[in-house]
């Protein structure tokens with residue numbers, strides 16, 4: 001049986017660290033503020049946004065929520081972002097994705113000031129991650145790296161396989177593992193011999209978005225398995241990994257729920273703190 005990597009414990013440690021730093025900034029008269037924009041009524045997005053707001057409140061971070069109607073125009077959304085870009089009270093801006101289809105996601109992301117882009121989705125920040133010169137970490141991959149570090153799992157020289165190539169998870173995950181000197185392979189829907197490649201992984205990261213996609217026959221004995229998936233099957237939350245059978249082979253594994261999920265919000269809080277420090281010339 002493998003070690004269960006507990007995202008609740010690790011995210012609590014990260015949030016405690018952030019909370020203490022927020023207190024120190026407040027003592028210097030510096031507040032920390034995050035604006036979260038949500039457009040429309042997507043139920044999953046509403047839950048994510050509510051959780052982000054709750055986390056801010058617990059850490060002393062000022063949160064402003066902008067819940068806009070489904071038929072908000074591009075001009076209205078751009079005007080709001082412009083206002084927040086210019087607001088000294090707001091250090092971080094997050095626009096919850098996906099946006100309704102009439103809005104141009106790329107244009108919206110590009111309109112956020114890169115210094116306030118706590119998602120690290122803006123091309124400037126993506127480019128910085130590529131060259132290893134970044135201050136904002138993409139939240140989910142950064143959460144995974146934090147978990148590996150917390151558990152003392154060395155990345156250097158390891159075969160790391162990431163299943164999934166999204167801009168939010170797969171691609172930045174690859175870069176963060178590479179910066180730690182892992183040997184990284186990214187797999188996707190067109191990959192040939194997926195099972196053989198995965199079986200060679202010392203660290204296997206599943207970010208496919210398909211329930212129970214990773215089965216025991218794809219996993220090497222003693223591998224570390226990180227499950228980034230959040231899927232709903234018959235109303236029940238499950239990851240991309242067939243947990244029951246894979247946990248018998250892995251040396252360590254993250255559960256769903258209670259694994260990577262809580263880490264994403266903790267890292268968002270950390271990025272918001274970093275934004276405030278950077279905007280006040282403290283880093």
Ligand code: GUN
Pocket residue numbers: 094095096097098119139140168264
């Ligand atoms: N939708 C799902 N995950 C995310 C995220 O990390 N950031 C934003 N902005 N939207 C999301």
